[in-house]
Amino acid sequence: MKRIFSLLFATAVLTSSLYGQDAAAEKTSLFRTPVFLQIPSETSIGAVWGVHGPAAGFVEYSAKEDLSDAKRVYACVPPLRSIQDKVLSVRIRGLKPNTKYYYRAATMPVDYPNAYSVKVGEPEFSAVHSFTTMGAGARSSFAVINDTHSELDALQAVDKKLKELQPAVVVWNGDTVHQLRSEDEAIDNLLFPDGCAMAENYAFLFVPGNHDFRGSWVRNLDTVLLTRDSEEKDSKYWALGRNFALRQGDFALIGMDTGEDKPDAHPAFKGLAEFEPYRELQTQWLKETLERPEIKTAPFIVVFCHIPLFNKNPNASRGDSITAAAAWHKPCSDMWSPLFNQYGVQTVITAHNHNFRYDPPTEDRPWAHFVGGGRTLNPKHDTATVINGTVEDGKMVLRVYKMHDGKLFQEFKFEPRKNF
Numbered sequence: 001m002k003r004i005f006s007l008l009f010a011t012a013v014l015t016s017s018l019y020g021q022d023a024a025a026e027k028t029s030l031f032r033t034p035v036f037l038q039i040p041s042e043t044s045i046g047a048v049w050g051v052h053g054p055a056a057g058f059v060e061y062s063a064k065e066d067l068s069d070a071k072r073v074y075a076c077v078p079p080l081r082s083i084q085d086k087v088l089s090v091r092i093r094g095l096k097p098n099t100k101y102y103y104r105a106a107t108m109p110v111d112y113p114n115a116y117s118v119k120v121g122e123p124e125f126s127a128v129h130s131f132t133t134m135g136a137g138a139r140s141s142f143a144v145i146n147d148t149h150s151e152l153d154a155l156q157a158v159d160k161k162l163k164e165l166q167p168a169v170v171v172w173n174g175d176t177v178h179q180l181r182s183e184d185e186a187i188d189n190l191l192f193p194d195g196c197a198m199a200e201n202y203a204f205l206f207v208p209g210n211h212d213f214r215g216s217w218v219r220n221l222d223t224v225l226l227t228r229d230s231e232e233k234d235s236k237y238w239a240l241g242r243n244f245a246l247r248q249g250d251f252a253l254i255g256m257d258t259g260e261d262k263p264d265a266h267p268a269f270k271g272l273a274e275f276e277p278y279r280e281l282q283t284q285w286l287k288e289t290l291e292r293p294e295i296k297t298a299p300f301i302v303v304f305c306h307i308p309l310f311n312k313n314p315n316a317s318r319g320d321s322i323t324a325a326a327a328w329h330k331p332c333s334d335m336w337s338p339l340f341n342q343y344g345v346q347t348v349i350t351a352h353n354h355n356f357r358y359d360p361p362t363e364d365r366p367w368a369h370f371v372g373g374g375r376t377l378n379p380k381h382d383t384a385t386v387i388n389g390t391v392e393d394g395k396m397v398l399r400v401y402k403m404h405d406g407k408l409f410q411e412f413k414f415e416p417r418k419n420f
Helices: 002-017 152-165 183-191 218-223 275-289 330-343
Strands: 036-038 045-050 055-062 071-074 087-092 100-114 117-120 129-132 141-145 169-172 203-206 244-248 251-255 300-304 347-350 357-359 368-371 385-392 395-402 408-414
Touching: 045 100, 045 183, 055 087, 071 087, 087 100, 087 183, 141 152, 152 385, 169 251, 183 218, 203 251, 275 330, 300 330
Parallel strands: 036 203, 141 169, 169 203, 251 300, 300 347, 347 368
Antiparallel strands: 036 045, 045 087, 055 071, 055 100, 100 117, 100 129, 141 385, 244 251, 357 368, 385 395, 395 408
16 A cells, blocks of 8 residues: 555556646646836837746737737747747737737647657636837836845835826836856746736836846846847847847936946956947947937937946046956946037946936937946935936926935926037
8 A cells, every 4th residue: 555655646646747746736826927028129028927837828919909810939949939938928019009919818728649649738817908009109118126135025015106297118227136156046036926917018228237247047048038130130139139229218228237336357257257348339330320220310318328428526446457356347438428418418327336316418428427326215315216217298207215214305307408
């Protein structure tokens, strides 16, 4: 009898392991996380979700709420449809600008003992959600979060505020985590942090911070946080998968990557960093991007990067010292600021220092410089913020909310760009 019981127990464990679950939870969902919408554009969007795998999956989408004429896009690495045991991702292309779409994701368990014995289970569907594509005719709206560092209380407060504000798109402006050592850590901290379904109905744009380049697993980050399609960029810029330049109504939103907070020669990198040529390539991309008609004609240009590009303290570490981490990044500022000045960029929103700061425009630096607060809910220190951008009565309005109480902290207004 003991032998029979042992065999039955072993069979139950083997069966449950197919879905990454305990035997007592065999009937739980195949979805490990909700869908996380990301890297939107006028004509495409990405969808990523965690699974209890091995699994295959797809997304059905339609402009009709009942999905009666839905198209289906499979998670795929051509020429094969994907089978993954932790994360599935789909890129939906061929969409119309400024158009609302409804969608649902599906996950199917897969048993693949060998090439001639493949079993695919029935799909389990998510609830139906919606998203709206970007474009010059879309709603002029965005929100910025930053320096969440896997701090779950701050993430919960940020998620609550975002659901209240309902921005058209969210920019996660770096330092999402301290470091990443595994795919499980990435899923739990990025796709579904502490049970927050952050991105089912509006998409996220991701700007890396210095901590987002740290950890043994971080070189695989694009399986969880997607990069832009290579066909969206000239081949000489394929290395710039995290940069973006997109219209959202009257806003032109531009994402730059300051990279790590130390020079490449710093001993911490052990010779494995090449941020300096990466930043130089971005400078050339930025120069061409600011000439693009949809960017050049935008009434408001907002640039996002993680490490600040200005600091009034003459003793603040500038990012070019082998002995100190950057409080601000002079090398990036030297390369990018002349282009900001030339093309009338009005606002640069940064992060990294954790405490909110506003540096008004000056004659030498005609663009406003913001530093978002981050990490904790302590009202006296390191207070996380959400910055919400809208256009009201023809002006750009930036409202800063502190997350220790969720209330409005400060409001700023800017006139449209002139002579562009």
